[in-house]
Amino acid sequence: MKITGAKIFIESLLKEGVDTIFGFPGGAVLPIYDALYDAPIRHILVRHEQGATHAADGYARATGKPGVCVVTSGPGATNTVTGIATAYMDSIPIIVFTGQVPTPLIGNDAFQEADIVGITRPCTKHSYLVKDVRNLARTIKEAFYIATTGNQGPVLIDLPKDILNAETKFEYPHSVNMRSYKPTVEGHIRQIKRMADEIVRSKRPLIYAGGGVILSNASEELVVLSKTTQTPVTTTLMGLGCFPSDSKLSLGMCGMHGTFRSNMAITETDLLIAIGARFDDRVTGKLDEFSVNSRKIHIDIDPTSIGKNVRVDLPVVGDIKNVLKKLNSHLKHVKKDWKKDSKSWLRKIEKWKRTYPLVYKQGKSAIKPQYVIEQIAEITKGDAIYVTDVGQHQMWSAQYLKFKKPRTFLTSGGLGTMGYGYPAGIGAQAAFPKKTVFVISGDGSFQMNLQELITAVQHRLPVKVAIINNSFLGMVRQWQQLFYDKRYSHVCMANAPDFVKLAESYGALGLRAKKPDEVKKTIEKALAYKGPVVIDFVVTKEENVYPMVPAGKAIHEMLLV
Amino acid sequence: MKHTISVLVENKFGVLSRISSLFSGRGFNIESLSVAETMDTTVSRMTIVTRGSDQIIEQVTKQLNKLVDVIKVNDLTEEKFIDREMVLVKVDTEQAVKRDEVLRIVEIFRCKVADVSSKAYTIEVTGDEGKIKAIVDMLKPIGIKEIVRTGRIAMTRGSKALKE
Numbered sequence: 001m002k003i004t005g006a007k008i009f010i011e012s013l014l015k016e017g018v019d020t021i022f023g024f025p026g027g028a029v030l031p032i033y034d035a036l037y038d039a040p041i042r043h044i045l046v047r048h049e050q051g052a053t054h055a056a057d058g059y060a061r062a063t064g065k066p067g068v069c070v071v072t073s074g075p076g077a078t079n080t081v082t083g084i085a086t087a088y089m090d091s092i093p094i095i096v097f098t099g100q101v102p103t104p105l106i107g108n109d110a111f112q113e114a115d116i117v118g119i120t121r122p123c124t125k126h127s128y129l130v131k132d133v134r135n136l137a138r139t140i141k142e143a144f145y146i147a148t149t150g151n152q153g154p155v156l157i158d159l160p161k162d163i164l165n166a167e168t169k170f171e172y173p174h175s176v177n178m179r180s181y182k183p184t185v186e187g188h189i190r191q192i193k194r195m196a197d198e199i200v201r202s203k204r205p206l207i208y209a210g211g212g213v214i215l216s217n218a219s220e221e222l223v224v225l226s227k228t229t230q231t232p233v234t235t236t237l238m239g240l241g242c243f244p245s246d247s248k249l250s251l252g253m254c255g256m257h258g259t260f261r262s263n264m265a266i267t268e269t270d271l272l273i274a275i276g277a278r279f280d281d282r283v284t285g286k287l288d289e290f291s292v293n294s295r296k297i298h299i300d301i302d303p304t305s306i307g308k309n310v311r312v313d314l315p316v317v318g319d320i321k322n323v324l325k326k327l328n329s330h331l332k333h334v335k336k337d338w339k340k341d342s343k344s345w346l347r348k349i350e351k352w353k354r355t356y357p358l359v360y361k362q363g364k365s366a367i368k369p370q371y372v373i374e375q376i377a378e379i380t381k382g383d384a385i386y387v388t389d390v391g392q393h394q395m396w397s398a399q400y401l402k403f404k405k406p407r408t409f410l411t412s413g414g415l416g417t418m419g420y421g422y423p424a425g426i427g428a429q430a431a432f433p434k435k436t437v438f439v440i441s442g443d444g445s446f447q448m449n450l451q452e453l454i455t456a457v458q459h460r461l462p463v464k465v466a467i468i469n470n471s472f473l474g475m476v477r478q479w480q481q482l483f484y485d486k487r488y489s490h491v492c493m494a495n496a497p498d499f500v501k502l503a504e505s506y507g508a509l510g511l512r513a514k515k516p517d518e519v520k521k522t523i524e525k526a527l528a529y530k531g532p533v534v535i536d537f538v539v540t541k542e543e544n545v546y547p548m549v550p551a552g553k554a555i556h557e558m559l560l561v
Numbered sequence: 562m563k564h565t566i567s568v569l570v571e572n573k574f575g576v577l578s579r580i581s582s583l584f585s586g587r588g589f590n591i592e593s594l595s596v597a598e599t600m601d602t603t604v605s606r607m608t609i610v611t612r613g614s615d616q617i618i619e620q621v622t623k624q625l626n627k628l629v630d631v632i633k634v635n636d637l638t639e640e641k642f643i644d645r646e647m648v649l650v651k652v653d654t655e656q657a658v659k660r661d662e663v664l665r666i667v668e669i670f671r672c673k674v675a676d677v678s679s680k681a682y683t684i685e686v687t688g689d690e691g692k693i694k695a696i697v698d699m700l701k702p703i704g705i706k707e708i709v710r711t712g713r714i715a716m717t718r719g720s721k722a723l724k725e
Binding site: 117118121122124129146151159178179180181302303304307308 | 571574575578579582586616619620623624626628629630631632715
């Protein structure tokens with residue numbers, strides 16, 4: 001029996017186990033939306049296509065399954081670019097289906113035509129323009145395979161309208177075999193053996209764990225490695241959640257706004273074990289002075305990440321879970337008193353922790369932003385999915401939240417996309433309707449995608465958003481204060497909507513806290529409410545994020561207050 | 562340092578632009594590029610000549626390998642290889658003396674005259690970089706009206722072949 005391309009689209013998604021998609025209809029995808037009308041797939045109607053991509057991204061980060069979105073051609077497609085680039089930078093598997101004008105019109109400057117494959121080429125892992133309906137099912141199968149294997153990432157499929165209407169027999173391939181795409185999964189066994197030897201020899205080892213650990217679902221293996229060898233763990237922004245915050249071996253985040261102990265440990269370690277981290281400039285600071293006393297091991301699924309910024313002594317390409325399992329089984333048989341040998345190194349780290357812990361002073365009159373985040377952490381006890389936007393609140397969240405499990409901290413690390421948080425929170429909540437999803441945003445960031453409030457209300461997604469409202473684009477203001485002589489150029493956000501009234505007009509609950517003693521109550525009230533909540537936390541205006549490594553400085557040269 | 566890289570790719574639309582945007586997106590320059598089908602018509606072979614430090618070339622080859630449509634990448638510079646380029650040169654031969662001079666050069670370099678008219682000869686020459694440079698240098702003083710080059714193609718020496 002022959003069915004249409006649009007039906008093939010639906011059937012293929014069902015074969016991939018997709019039950020939720022995020023989208024926005026339009027002319028070129030009318031056949032898809034007609035097929036969706038009675039398909040057993042939940043469609044979350046966003047209010048801007050950027051929201052659809054961020055929601056699919058949040059869904060993917062929270063679940064580990066690929067997120068899917070559908071948009072129309074032209075402006076619908078171009079609106080997805082920021083979301084795709086966000087997912088690309090953080091290696092998040094999403095599949096973006098874009099409508100396209102009918103094949104005979106492609107290249108004709110037709111109505112709502114955009115060369116979206118061309119536009120997104122540098123920010124997708126791969127992309128397809130389907131020109132024959134007979135290739136559609138195989139293309140979708142390949143797209144899911146490519147997005148979720150190797151170094152994961154976004155894949156775009158451009159669907160001309162005539163292909164969606166054309167008919168063919170539906171046969172979904174069972175497997176994918178592409179001669180040009182064979183990611184290395186198994187780590188090289190001799191390299192792994194060498195790695196074990198290095199760890200045994202090291203006196204001051206340090207694990208530097210990144211988002212790759214979470215993407216590879218390797219948190220358990222990481223904990224085993226750290227525990228067995230008594231190796232402390234510092235994580236990148238993307239790695240937060242991959243190692244329990246309450247562990248004695250957890251140093252918190254490293255880098256520009258990392259903890260003092262993390263950055264000092266990186267500077268003084270004799271063996272830096274990078275796992276699924278890519279030596280980003282926000283982590284390394286001045287490259288010439290980055291961890292100069294250490295030999296370096298780097299485990300990563302992506303060969304291009306290895307040796308890109310920092311020379312590595314022992315590279316291992318492979319899936320992190322796979323590599324760590326093998327490494328752990330090697331180390332299990334090593335006869336060494338790890339506890340005794342690590343004592344003086346761990347004591348040194350403990351001293352750094354005591355000398356310069358994260359600090360702020362909460363007075364009686366005005367709310368400090370850090371206090372809000374610490375209260376959210378305390379009340380939710382690490383049992384929520386935390387989502388952030390980008391800026392000061394993001395760094396404070398990274399510093400003050402406490403994590404128990406991976407996939408509970410969703411943030412745009414690589415691209416640093418303001419406006420990511422709220423729609424990503426919607427995606428996470430759609431995946432886990434019963435869990436608490438707490439978005440921590442800023443007054444600047446929230447305004448970049450606040451149209452999605454109505455999406456949460458319509459689809460009964462009880463996302464809580466805490467706006468850390470300092471009436472500034474705080475992070476930019478901080479840089480202007482420190483490096484531009486306090487010339488606050490266009491960072492004042494005092495002209496803002498009344499967020500409580502705004503929430504109410506959308507049908508959500510709006511709350512506000514202005515005094516420190518209101519913070520706890522307000523959070524509890526928000527959590528007790530069954531629907532979406534917007535909380536406006538009016539905080540002190542000119543608080544800075546510390547520690548801070550100024551751009552171009554070595555990471556041990558931190559500004560501490 | 563100059564590197565000659567052979568790349569086997571899927572013979573599909575859009576692949577060339579993926580490769581070229583990989584270079585342009587990182588500010589790397591392509592000195593020459595030639596592409597055509599192989600024996601297997603679903604596979605195309607590219608020869609890319611580029612310049613860069615060891616670190617840049619390592620990134621280039623890794624990034625090429627990372628592209629989904631790329632089947633195989635081989636930096637020929639690491640081994641012994643032969644390379645050839647074909648060039649068509651249109652030389653001004655309005656004066657009779659020039660014609661004689663051009664013919665002599667053609668004979669010395671063992672290339673051929675591909676087209677003749679009353680005012681110009683078009684020379685077809687195939688060779689490695691050195692030979693091409695030498696003949697172009699000889700023809701320049703006579704008067705080159707137009708020149709077109711295919712870009713380099715290259716292959717390893719010996720019996721080893723680049724396969725999928």
